[in-house]
Amino acid sequence: xxxxxxxxxxxxxxxxxxxxxxxxxxxxxxxxxxxxxxxxxxxxxxxxxxxxxxxxxxxxxxxxxxxxxxxxxxxxxxxxxxxxxxxxxxxxxxxxxxxxxxxxxxxxxxxxxxxxxxxxxxxxxxxxxxxxxxxxxxxxxxxxxxxxxxxxxxxxxxxxxxxxxxxxxxxxxxxxxxxxxxxxxxxxxxxxxxxxxxxxxxxxxxxxxxxxxxxxxxxxxxxxxxxxxxxxxxxxxxxxxxxxxxxxxxxxxxxxxxxxxxxxxxxxxxxxxxxxxxxx
Amino acid sequence: xxxxxxxxxxxxxxxxxxxxxxxxxxxxxxxxxxxxxxxxxxxxxxxxxxxxxxxxxxxxxxxxxxxxxxxxxxxxxxxxxxxxxxxxxxxxxxxxxxxxxxxxxxxxxxxxxxxxxxxxxxxxxxxxxxxxxxxxxxxxxxxxxxxxxxxxxxxxxxxxxxxxxxxxxxxxxxxxxxxxxxxxxxxxxxxxxxxxxxxxxxxxxxxxxxxxxxxxxxxxxxxxxxxxxxxxxxxxxxxxxxxxxxxxxxxxxxxxxxxxxxxxxxxxxxxxxxxxxxxxxxxxxxxxxxxxxxxxxxxxxxxxxxxxxxxxxxxxxxxxxxxxxxxxxxxxxxxxxxxxxxx
Numbered sequence: 001x002x003x004x005x006x007x008x009x010x011x012x013x014x015x016x017x018x019x020x021x022x023x024x025x026x027x028x029x030x031x032x033x034x035x036x037x038x039x040x041x042x043x044x045x046x047x048x049x050x051x052x053x054x055x056x057x058x059x060x061x062x063x064x065x066x067x068x069x070x071x072x073x074x075x076x077x078x079x080x081x082x083x084x085x086x087x088x089x090x091x092x093x094x095x096x097x098x099x100x101x102x103x104x105x106x107x108x109x110x111x112x113x114x115x116x117x118x119x120x121x122x123x124x125x126x127x128x129x130x131x132x133x134x135x136x137x138x139x140x141x142x143x144x145x146x147x148x149x150x151x152x153x154x155x156x157x158x159x160x161x162x163x164x165x166x167x168x169x170x171x172x173x174x175x176x177x178x179x180x181x182x183x184x185x186x187x188x189x190x191x192x193x194x195x196x197x198x199x200x201x202x203x204x205x206x207x208x209x210x211x212x213x214x215x216x217x218x219x220x221x222x223x224x225x226x227x228x229x230x231x232x233x234x235x236x237x238x239x240x241x242x243x244x245x246x247x248x249x250x251x252x253x254x255x256x257x258x259x260x261x262x263x264x265x266x267x268x269x270x271x272x273x274x275x276x277x278x279x280x
Numbered sequence: 281x282x283x284x285x286x287x288x289x290x291x292x293x294x295x296x297x298x299x300x301x302x303x304x305x306x307x308x309x310x311x312x313x314x315x316x317x318x319x320x321x322x323x324x325x326x327x328x329x330x331x332x333x334x335x336x337x338x339x340x341x342x343x344x345x346x347x348x349x350x351x352x353x354x355x356x357x358x359x360x361x362x363x364x365x366x367x368x369x370x371x372x373x374x375x376x377x378x379x380x381x382x383x384x385x386x387x388x389x390x391x392x393x394x395x396x397x398x399x400x401x402x403x404x405x406x407x408x409x410x411x412x413x414x415x416x417x418x419x420x421x422x423x424x425x426x427x428x429x430x431x432x433x434x435x436x437x438x439x440x441x442x443x444x445x446x447x448x449x450x451x452x453x454x455x456x457x458x459x460x461x462x463x464x465x466x467x468x469x470x471x472x473x474x475x476x477x478x479x480x481x482x483x484x485x486x487x488x489x490x491x492x493x494x495x496x497x498x499x500x501x502x503x504x505x506x507x508x509x510x511x512x513x514x515x516x517x518x519x520x521x522x523x524x525x526x527x528x529x530x531x532x533x534x535x536x537x538x539x540x541x542x543x544x545x546x547x548x549x550x551x552x553x554x555x556x557x558x559x560x561x562x563x564x565x566x567x568x569x570x571x572x573x574x575x576x577x578x579x580x581x582x583x584x585x586x587x588x589x590x591x592x593x594x595x596x597x598x599x600x601x602x603x604x605x606x607x608x609x610x611x612x613x614x615x616x617x618x619x620x621x622x623x
Contacts, residue, residue, distance in 0.1 A: 109387070
């Protein structure tokens with residue numbers, strides 16, 4: 001039988017990937033995020049060549065010392081983005097996964113087919129996480145390339161010592177994975193709201209509102225005891241990677257919190273979605 | 281030995297289909313949304329090879345029933361059964377035998393028609409490029425197969441909806457108002473397509489509120505209203521069987537009183553300038569004698585054309601006459617009270 005004649009059976013992940021890739025917003029969103037480290041590098045470069053304007057001399061020296069190595073651009077960009085921008089992107093991606101299909105009416109088209117609802121939900125969750133993982137790697141890559149162009153690549157000075165370029169790239173990769181673990185919580189929360197609300201916008205907004213409100217509330221000393229239990233409190237856990245020797249305590253706590261929040265969000269999402277009436 | 285309720289349900293479904301296998305049946309299917317009972321103990325049977333019309337006015341519960349049958353929503357009571365697989369319990373097994381769409385067919389607008397068919401079809405099993413070409417040919421969309429669905433007209437989407445329903449060669453096709461929103465040409469094309477599917481032996485479940493469509497296309501039908509079966513059976517038997525005559529006299533109001541006295545209020549109504557009287561042939565001479573005795577000039581007594589399914593449908597659904605089962609003639613024919621009412 002010819003290759004064309006052979007039956008093609010796309011797995012759930014491939015189907016979800018095909019759907020994601022058929023949307024312009026997928027590329028627009030990724031492009032926007034990839035621009036951040038590039039703009040970051042450009043901004044630092046322009047600040048370095050500020051033309052003798054001593055507008056904050058200490059800061060400028062610090063910037064020069066810090067960013068005279070292109071390898072600092074990716075972690076710096078990740079640190080800035082992981083507080084708000086990346087969670088926002090994750091909320092939008094997760095919120096769109098089920099509710100987007102419901103809004104367009106394609107959810108009923110899918111669920112008329114012999115697909116398992118639980119498997120569909122997990123495939124969508126996995127697709128969102130993989131997509132964000134790829135975007136994070138592209139962000140890091142864009143940071144490395146733009147850093148290399150503007151500052152060159154050198155062995156990296158970290159707390160407690162210096163590591164070679166290859167090791168620094170490995171640390172950047174691990175940092176991406178840690179940020180991805182944080183974003184997985186956000187995706188899971190957004191997916192839960194996506195299942196409940198049927199509105200992708202409402203799911204994304206609800207996720208972000210909860211994140212921001214909890215963040216604000218936890219600023220009060222009265223609630224300080226709760227901070228370790230809030231997953232975003234661990235957003236900087238990956239900073240510990242850039243120490244030698246690495247301190248694994250914060251990383252362990254962070255991963256535990258991320259895993260717990262993911263499970264706590266995904267279990268009800270799975271239970272609700274399996275029994276929900278599809279009326280869209 | 282007494283039969284259990286499921287056994288009785290299966291037996292009644294089998295009786296409806298005689299020697300043909302039952303492809304789809306519902307058994308006491310009920311759906312309650314808050315205080316609204318959208319579907320109320322629905323029992324229907326679709327036999328292999330049927331082009332089965334599913335009729336009801338807007339809001340009768342047709343789409344809710346289809347959602348229940350396809351497992352999109354969960355019943356409050358009862359169940360549907362597709363080739364021996366109960367829904368919702370065995371929904372996935374049942375879905376392998378079904379293709380179709382609910383309300384408007386929907387697709388991924390950023391993908392081509394061909395890619396949509398590949399993605400959706402692969403959920404039911406392997407899909408070959410040849411099969412995609414085949415179904416695109418069937419719905420006459422082969423030339424637009426590589427175009428993005430975003431640019432498709434409503435009619436093209438309806439046809440692509442039928443193509444995606446056919447892609448995995450299902451035993452049963454469920455189409456929810458497939459001609460809705462189409463121009464006359466599009467309607468004709470879709471109806472011919474449904475007829476062809478029926479001729480090819482595919483069982484089709486066609487939801488519609490267009491009675492002439494069902495008359496043209498279907499061999500069996502059910503009429504539902506307020507979530508209940510009003511009547512179910514072969515389309516040819518759904519037509520009223522009673523005899524009727526049209527009467528024109530010199531004084532229609534007075535004639536109406538005379539005829540009402542003879543046949544009852546439910547058997548007489550106005551039909552434009554005539555009085556339409558439900559009366560057996562043997563009663564006509566006596567009817568004319570009475571009219572003449574009342575000093576009326578009888579200008580015309582003509583056989584009424586057979587009352588269409590449309591009138592019948594309106595009577596049934598407007599009168600709220602539900603759950604009557606098989607057609608019974610006169611009661612169904614002039615069920616709307618009120619002499620002088622025009623429709």
